[in-house]
Amino acid sequence: MGNRGAIRLESLTRSYGRVVALDDVDLEVRAGEMITLVGPSGSGKSTILRLIAGLDRPDQGRIVVDGQDVVRVPPHRRAVAMVFQDYALYPHLTVLGNLLFGLRVRRVRRAEAERRARAAADRLGIADLLDRYPDQTSGGQRQRIALARALLREPTVYLLDEPLASLDAPLRFATRADLLALHRELGTTTIHVTHDQAEAMTLGDRVAVLDRGRVRQIGPPQQVYDEPADTFVAGFLGSPPMNLVPGGGVLGGAAGLILGVRPEDLELDTDGPIEATVEAAEALGSETILLTRCPDGTRLTVRTGPRPGVRPGEGVRLRPDPGRLHRFDAETGRRR
Numbered sequence: 001m002g003n004r005g006a007i008r009l010e011s012l013t014r015s016y017g018r019v020v021a022l023d024d025v026d027l028e029v030r031a032g033e034m035i036t037l038v039g040p041s042g043s044g045k046s047t048i049l050r051l052i053a054g055l056d057r058p059d060q061g062r063i064v065v066d067g068q069d070v071v072r073v074p075p076h077r078r079a080v081a082m083v084f085q086d087y088a089l090y091p092h093l094t095v096l097g098n099l100l101f102g103l104r105v106r107r108v109r110r111a112e113a114e115r116r117a118r119a120a121a122d123r124l125g126i127a128d129l130l131d132r133y134p135d136q137t138s139g140g141q142r143q144r145i146a147l148a149r150a151l152l153r154e155p156t157v158y159l160l161d162e163p164l165a166s167l168d169a170p171l172r173f174a175t176r177a178d179l180l181a182l183h184r185e186l187g188t189t190t191i192h193v194t195h196d197q198a199e200a201m202t203l204g205d206r207v208a209v210l211d212r213g214r215v216r217q218i219g220p221p222q223q224v225y226d227e228p229a230d231t232f233v234a235g236f237l238g239s240p241p242m243n244l245v246p247g248g249g250v251l252g253g254a255a256g257l258i259l260g261v262r263p264e265d266l267e268l269d270t271d272g273p274i275e276a277t278v279e280a281a282e283a284l285g286s287e288t289i290l291l292t293r294c295p296d297g298t299r300l301t302v303r304t305g306p307r308p309g310v311r312p313g314e315g316v317r318l319r320p321d322p323g324r325l326h327r328f329d330a331e332t333g334r335r336r
């Protein structure tokens, strides 16, 4: 299984009327890799998944899975399992019925189908729910049912469209770990769409950042975070986003450049070179986000410890970590 599921998207383009959902996208996913797609709403993430699943067709370009162009292959003939945000379970079937459905379509014999369904349910910890209907289960349980159903397809590729989005924070955290463990165990190629910063950073070998139908950058999450290719990526990955100062300003003059510094790379320091006033402080428990404003009007966001001891209205001094300044071309926005 480990060598299957390599995907290559070549010059993939898809428009809906005047909206260009995907604009000449090239993307390679290695066999067994888990890749995360992030980007603002409408940037084309779901469109990529739907095209790979065969639920929609590109206007141009190729979708090559294991060396074969699948654009004309109907969805049920593609070895792909998609898990949707709303899980898309059949409400009139029990959980077991939902798990068996795909196996029946594929003419797996009843006893064998049940054996496999129970094994998948065991693996995802939902064995005691098999006789219930989907509306008698919780959001987290439904998510596991949908994953179990995807597992039963034994696909060479998983496509996950925000599968954790409707779970509460602790459950998301736990399920994220389960997803990673499942992926390590199965080694099946997975493409995962998320809006969640933590998932983007942790749930993939590589992350691809999309903007208006184009891939802006792709790479290991930490690398993309540490070396964003342009100001868009710098502003998108990371929460709160990187401070970007045209001309350098308080971060040091830099004609023709935009200088950037992440909130965690600005330190409160009474001898710091930057003078600022605290406008707001968000105490988040484990950390505090300070929104500050410099005399020249520049706003800087600072990530600091849980109890920084400063209040809105107070003056502070900030020290940027000189090794962590980012330089971008003012005209193109590209990293320099």
Ligand SMILES: Nc1ncnc2c1ncn2[C@@H]1O[C@H](COP(=O)(O)OP(=O)(O)OP(=O)(O)O)[C@@H](O)[C@H]1O
Pocket: 016, 019, 020, 021, 039, 040, 041, 042, 043, 044, 045, 046, 047, 048
């Ligand atoms: N069937 C459709 N008909 C018309 N426009 C569509 C259709 N599907 C997608 N679009 C448009 O294509 C663009 C890309 O949509 P897509 O769903 O891929 O974005 P997304 O990045 O997944 O967004 P979100 O994060 O909000 O789910 C959007 O502007 C969307 O409105």
